[in-house]
Amino acid sequence: MAAATSANLPYVAFVYTVKLTKAGGGEDGVIAGFSEVSGIAVEIEVETLREGGENRFEHQLAGPAKYPSRLVLKRGLGDSRYLWSWYQKVMQGQIERQDVTVTLNDPTHGEPLSWTFHDACPVKWTGPELHASNSAVAFEAIELVHRGVLP
Template sequence: MSYYPPVGFYFKVQISGASSDDDAAFSEVSGLDTEIEIEEIKEGGENAFSHRLPGRVKYGNLVLKRGILAKGSQFAQWCQSVLQSEWNGAVQCQDLNVFLLDASGQPLLTWNCAHAWPVKWSVGAFNANQNDIAVETLEFAYRQLRRS
């Protein structure tokens, strides 16, 4: 059986080390990106080009979307504790794993967002004229992205 190209709709998100039955199911994941900044050095007297050198690595924010959950989960409790901490203590970082799954539910690829912490939690608009699910969006900053 060939797994190329894998489907992008079968995935799960999990706090590293959390139980697999903790509810962290999401309908959309984005922000798994890495970029190397470019530093340009202009040499005096040389107008034909500038030296372009690699700089620091930077990462986007991990953005997770799902239907609003009425019950709390370990994932939601962690986000709530960080975002409502009023900055009276250290931010509790967690490693987040995003698993792209095959047809049998086994991971094909894993992205590890190391030392992640929630930076934004928003709720989508409520509209009485539409028949949409109420959606919440969670956004995380992270220190490093590793793919395995």
């Protein structure tokens, strides 16, 4: 997938683009571009096991993966109505989880790097600062919880 397809041309100026996929299929396509993404983190829990008679060390066993932070998409421009509508559904108790793919745009149109967050759900919305001199339809940040990063 090239970074500058017709579906995401408005967002190539941004470092990251975001694509949503509804649970059970039904891809919505690229809906926004962002200049900052944080919370791309995975941590493997480590369990310590002491072996009787072995005093030189403790066994360190890899446990389950955990996702210690929320996915935060900042300084975005795109279909803010769609994202706001999704957030409003959650506020009304209609939890609609979607897979969210964050793609690092490659200006040389090489193979982009991407992460897909499974069953994401918005939990915080921060709107734009409104200025009469600025006509851009933008939003400051949206925070998502998710159930893991898909390979």
